[in-house]
Amino acid sequence: MSVQASVRAAGMVIYRKTSAGSPFEFLLLQASYPPYHWTPPKGHVDPGEDEWTAAIRETQEEAYITKEQLTIHEDCHKTLYYKVKGKMKSVKYWLAKLNDPFDVTLSDEHQNWKWEPLEEAVKTTVYAEMATLLRDFSDYLLKKA
């Protein structure tokens, strides 16, 4: 879609490899304000900034995970579109692997975090478009494996 949304945001769908059960888990952060929703780390693109730079910056600001700790799958990305307070918002997410175990630290914007396998993450994130994104990213990883 080539729609220019009036609010642009970007982030990283971060996963880690797990030893048992599901092959990987996704990192979700819970907003510290209503509706206390869960999303991967992401946030608004600053004026003059591009989505890629914003996704990396927001991941560092919200989860204290730096670009150096990640292997970003540059070719695996998807943009969600949804309305917030009547304005169309776009959020471009890339898929990124957390290279080594790391304790997430949160900013004031979030009150909790968790790592969840696909089906749990789909339930936690609630929104249908996010479910499709997580399934697509998961398929990408399974094909790569």
Ligand SMILES: Nc1ncnc2c1ncn2[C@H]1C[C@H](O)[C@@H](COP(=O)(O)OP(=O)(O)OP(=O)(O)O)O1
């Ligand atoms: N994928 C989605 N589809 C529809 N609505 C969503 C989706 N994700 C979040 N929302 C809702 C939850 C909130 O009521 C509202 C704004 O949430 P969100 O886009 O996460 O922005 P935010 O202002 O909380 O954070 P940020 O600054 O990180 O963009 O939209």
Ligand SMILES: [Mg+2]
């Ligand atoms: Mg944010």
